[in-house]
Each structure stands twice: as C-alpha cells, then as structure tokens.
Amino acid sequence: MQRNKLFRRLLLIMFILVLVSFYRLPYFVQKPGVARELQPMIEVEGGNTGEAGTFMLTTVQIGKANLYTYALAHFNKYEEILTTKDLRLEGESEEEYNVRQLYYMENSKHHAVQVAYEKANKEVRFDYKGVYVLKIVDGMPASKVLKAGDRIIKVDGHQFSASQEFIDYVGKKQADDIVRITFLRNDKEMTKEIAVAAFDDTSDKVGIGVQLVDDREMHTDPAIHVDTEGIGGPSAGLMFSLEIYNQLTEEDITHGYFIAGTGTISPNGEVGRIGGIDQKVVAAHRAGADLFFAPDDEIPDEWKDHPDVLTNYEEAKKTAEDIGTNMKIVPVKTFDDALLFLGSLDKNKS
Structure with a gap:
C-alpha cells in the first residue's frame, strides 16, 4: 500500500516536471553558447590547413523559455531574459527574423572572403x-x-x-x-x-x-567552401576572415594558440560591434581559448548619456576579470589590427 502511494507520488512529480519543461512562456533565454573551431567549416582549395593552433567563432544560445529555464535565468549572471521585441524588428514575423539572420550570415561570409582574399592578393569578385x-x-x-x-x-x-x-x-x-x-x-x-x-x-x-x-x-580563385548551416547573424565575420587568410597563406598565423573572438567585418576590414559579448567570452573561456578578439568600437552618440553602456572591448574585459579567466582580451578595430597582434605573438608556442 505504501509502495503504491509512493509510486503515484513519483508519477505525479514526473508529470509536473514534464509539464514544466514543455510549457513555453512568452520569453526567450539567451545564454553562453559554444566556441566552434573554424577549420572544419572552411575549405580553401589547395589551402594551408596545417595550423598548430585554431581560430574559433563564438555563439550565444537563444531558446524559448519554460518555467524552469525562466527561473534559472534569474540566478545566473550570464543568462538574459528577452522578449520578442528585443529580438525582432518592428512588425517582423518569426520567418522574416530567421531569413534576416541567415542573410546576415551569408553577407558576413562574403565580406570575410573579400577581406581575406584581397589581403592575400587572391582573386575575388561578385x-x-x-x-x-x-x-x-x-x-x-x-x-x-x-x-x-x-x-x-x-x-x-x-x-x-x-x-x-x-x-x-x-x-x-x-x-x-x-x-x-x-x-x-x-x-x-x-x-x-x-x-x-x-x-x-x-x-x-x-x-x-x-x-x-x-x-x-561570389567567385574566387582559389575556390572556397564555407559551411555555416545552423548559424545565423553577422558576428563571426572577423573570425571567418582570419581563418580564410590563414588557409590562403603559407605562414601559420595562429602560432599554436587557441584564438576565439567575435565582431562583424565590413568589406574594407573594419570590425563592428556585436551583441552578447559577455556570454561569448564565457563560451570562449569554457572552450579553453588563449586569446579573445573583441571589437574596439565607439559608443554611438545616442547611447553616451547612459553611463552603464560599455564598448564591446570594455564589456569583454570586465567579464574576463569577473570569471577569473587567464584568457587575454585583445581589442581590434580592423582586420589589420588582428593580424598585427598575431604577428607579435611568441612563435615558440607552436
């Protein structure tokens, strides 16, 4: 009799847990994602793939909140609760949001290829x-x-x-x-x-x-294939350009370091501001990165009246100090800034 009562209670608890996990709230939870190695995603025909270190893009994870994840996000410093308005443009549907993110990624790849190929004196046209x-x-x-x-x-x-x-x-x-x-x-x-x-x-x-x-x-010589299935947005542009350039040139510019980072890239090589950089620093730290490239952007005029708004580099550095990582945060304004820093690294690491 006692066993039957205990069994029913366990069933009830399991039912409640399942209900909690499946019931979706009108919110999203954004949290640290992963740091993904770029070499398996990028293939330059005849390119140099013998790098001793690695370049990694960093992501945030965004999912629809349930009661459980919503509650946990209130107690985790690097998880953020968002509304639909925080994610989408005014009047934008979910389908249009997804299309926009995929376009941003595609455009980011094009800019990264253009910057890397032109720097390596290789042919690229559109x-x-x-x-x-x-x-x-x-x-x-x-x-x-x-x-x-x-x-x-x-x-x-x-x-x-x-x-x-x-x-x-x-x-x-x-x-x-x-x-x-x-x-x-x-x-x-x-x-x-x-x-x-x-x-x-x-x-x-x-x-x-x-x-x-x-x-x-896009048309390039040598040919290139970039596989970004399942990834949206423009924030991997800088890291794409560095991996592509590394495959186009003989020297291994990683010098044996695990290098993560983030930032948009423009056709002229300027590195732009992105969102969720604190969560991307956490993801890079968890992946064991030695270095993290952060956009050294400027605060827009309309935000300068808000003292709590930081540049990407300032926020990344603050997060690194908070989580106690040994990973070095490196500010970059341009693709050339990143190359200049990599050129100064101790070659003995590799």
Missing part, C-alpha cells in the same frame, strides 16, 4: 543576381504574393544591376499600376502581377512593400 527580399510590409500588395527569402530577378522583363535600380524603377510608377515580378522561391521561377500602392495616405512615395538587399554570387 556577380549581381537580383534582389533578395528580407521583409514584407504588412498591408502592402507584395504581402499577398512574395515571402521573405524570395529572390526577385526581373521586373516587367527588366534585369537590374543593383537593388537601388529596382527601387527607382518601381518608385516612378503611379498608385494602382501593375508590375510583373519574376522571382525565385526554393529554386523555382515564378512570375506574378503585383499592384503598386502608396506607403501611407500622407505620402507620395509608392512601392510594392518589400525591404530589399542585393543578392550577389
């Missing part, structure tokens, strides 16, 4: 393919036809060499004019008619209601 749809404006005509992730290749039979030409062409139309949009969706070509409309009652500006960016195809 061909314009069309217009990539990032977001659809609610209530505008395109919302009935197009989806985020579509690639527009023609309008009224015309091809363009930049997305701005598309914007200028449609912007010269009148409200209620019809345009024929030829686009690719999952590699299938389709042509649909879409009406042009005013963006609001007080504006003369017209369009079909899409947020656009250029869709480009």
Whole structure:
C-alpha cells in the first residue's frame, strides 16, 4: 500500500516536471553558447590547413523559455531574459527574423572572403543576381504574393544591376499600376502581377512593400567552401576572415594558440560591434581559448548619456576579470589590427 502511494507520488512529480519543461512562456533565454573551431567549416582549395593552433567563432544560445529555464535565468549572471521585441524588428514575423539572420550570415561570409582574399592578393569578385527580399510590409500588395527569402530577378522583363535600380524603377510608377515580378522561391521561377500602392495616405512615395538587399554570387580563385548551416547573424565575420587568410597563406598565423573572438567585418576590414559579448567570452573561456578578439568600437552618440553602456572591448574585459579567466582580451578595430597582434605573438608556442 505504501509502495503504491509512493509510486503515484513519483508519477505525479514526473508529470509536473514534464509539464514544466514543455510549457513555453512568452520569453526567450539567451545564454553562453559554444566556441566552434573554424577549420572544419572552411575549405580553401589547395589551402594551408596545417595550423598548430585554431581560430574559433563564438555563439550565444537563444531558446524559448519554460518555467524552469525562466527561473534559472534569474540566478545566473550570464543568462538574459528577452522578449520578442528585443529580438525582432518592428512588425517582423518569426520567418522574416530567421531569413534576416541567415542573410546576415551569408553577407558576413562574403565580406570575410573579400577581406581575406584581397589581403592575400587572391582573386575575388561578385556577380549581381537580383534582389533578395528580407521583409514584407504588412498591408502592402507584395504581402499577398512574395515571402521573405524570395529572390526577385526581373521586373516587367527588366534585369537590374543593383537593388537601388529596382527601387527607382518601381518608385516612378503611379498608385494602382501593375508590375510583373519574376522571382525565385526554393529554386523555382515564378512570375506574378503585383499592384503598386502608396506607403501611407500622407505620402507620395509608392512601392510594392518589400525591404530589399542585393543578392550577389561570389567567385574566387582559389575556390572556397564555407559551411555555416545552423548559424545565423553577422558576428563571426572577423573570425571567418582570419581563418580564410590563414588557409590562403603559407605562414601559420595562429602560432599554436587557441584564438576565439567575435565582431562583424565590413568589406574594407573594419570590425563592428556585436551583441552578447559577455556570454561569448564565457563560451570562449569554457572552450579553453588563449586569446579573445573583441571589437574596439565607439559608443554611438545616442547611447553616451547612459553611463552603464560599455564598448564591446570594455564589456569583454570586465567579464574576463569577473570569471577569473587567464584568457587575454585583445581589442581590434580592423582586420589589420588582428593580424598585427598575431604577428607579435611568441612563435615558440607552436
């Protein structure tokens, strides 16, 4: 009898635990992710892969909160509770958010390849393919036809060499004019008619209601393959560029060190600010990194009235001190800054 009662209690506790783990709250929990070695993700044809150390990208992990993870996040200094507004742009759907993150990653790869190849005096060029749809404006005509992730290749039979030409062409139309949009969706070509409309009652500006960016195809010599499946966002740009450059050149610039870091990369090699750097420092420390490259950014004017806002480098250094890591935090403003620092390392490490 006593055993049956104990068994029922155990079943009830298990049921409650399962219920707690599956019940999702309208919040997200962001916490330290992982530091991933880049060499297995990047393959330059005929490239140098005999590095003694390694370059690593760092990530944050974002998941829908349940009662258990929501409670734990309140007690963990390096876990953060976020709302949908913290993650998405105004009016952005979950699908559009995912498309935007994947585009940012793709664009980040292109910038990293461009910076590394040009620095190594290797050939890189881009061909314009069309217009990539990032977001659809609610209530505008395109919302009935197009989806985020579509690639527009023609309008009224015309091809363009930049997305701005598309914007200028449609912007010269009148409200209620019809345009024929030829686009690719999952590699299938389709042509649909879409009406042009005013963006609001007080504006003369017209369009079909899409947020656009250029869709480009990259060509390099030597060829390169970068596998980023499952990773979104632009923050790995700097570390991509360093791994690619290391494979393009004879010298091993890691010198045997485990090197983690973060930061966007622009086509001219500037390193940009990213979010969640404290959590990425924790991830790098857990992976045993010797060095961590942090963007040495400047606080935007609109944030300077908030004394608690730190630069990425300041926040990374503060986190490193807080967790007691021996990992060195290195500030970088450009790709060349990172190369200059790596060139100063003790070659005996390798």
